[in-house]
Amino acid sequence: MTAMDLGYTELAAASRPDALRAALAANAEELRHAADEHHGGEMASVRRASYQGHEIEVWTTYEITVDGRPFDVHLTVDNAGRVHYHGLPTRDFPSVIGLVKKAIDVFGDEFSSDSPVQPDERGPDPHHHDHGGGA
Known part of the structure; x- marks a missing residue:
C-alpha cells in the first residue's frame, strides 16, 4: 500500500513516530543496502532477496547508447x-x-547533437569493468 492509497486518517496514523519506527524496522534489510549503488565505482543495480535460507543477489549493469552516443x-x-x-x-x-x-x-x-561519437568517449574498452579486489 502506498501513501496514495491511504486516506488522511490512515496517513496521519502511519506517520506517527511508533508507526514510522515499526516501518523502518520491517524494512531494515532493504534500507541497509539502499545507498550501496550510490557510492562510486561501476554503475550497477543490486537486488537482494532471502529465499528458503538462501541469500540471492542480482547485479545488473547497463551500457546504453542513443544515436551511438553513450x-x-x-x-x-x-x-x-x-x-x-x-x-x-x-x-x-x-x-x-x-x-x-x-x-x-x-x-x-541533450540528445540533439549532430557530432559523431568519439571512440575515446567510452574509454579504451567499454566492456571492461574494474571490480577491484584482485583477480
Missing part, C-alpha cells in the same frame, strides 16, 4: 523489475527502453 546514467531496478532513474525521480518504468524514450521526450535538447 547515455551514462545510473539506473536501478527494484525486486519487482521496475526501472528507476534519478533524472526522472517521480517515475518508474517497466523497461529500460521505456525509460530512455521518456528521457528523450523530457531532455530532448
Whole structure:
C-alpha cells in the first residue's frame, strides 16, 4: 500500500513516530543496502532477496547508447523489475527502453547533437569493468 492509497486518517496514523519506527524496522534489510549503488565505482543495480535460507543477489549493469552516443546514467531496478532513474525521480518504468524514450521526450535538447561519437568517449574498452579486489 502506498501513501496514495491511504486516506488522511490512515496517513496521519502511519506517520506517527511508533508507526514510522515499526516501518523502518520491517524494512531494515532493504534500507541497509539502499545507498550501496550510490557510492562510486561501476554503475550497477543490486537486488537482494532471502529465499528458503538462501541469500540471492542480482547485479545488473547497463551500457546504453542513443544515436551511438553513450547515455551514462545510473539506473536501478527494484525486486519487482521496475526501472528507476534519478533524472526522472517521480517515475518508474517497466523497461529500460521505456525509460530512455521518456528521457528523450523530457531532455530532448541533450540528445540533439549532430557530432559523431568519439571512440575515446567510452574509454579504451567499454566492456571492461574494474571490480577491484584482485583477480
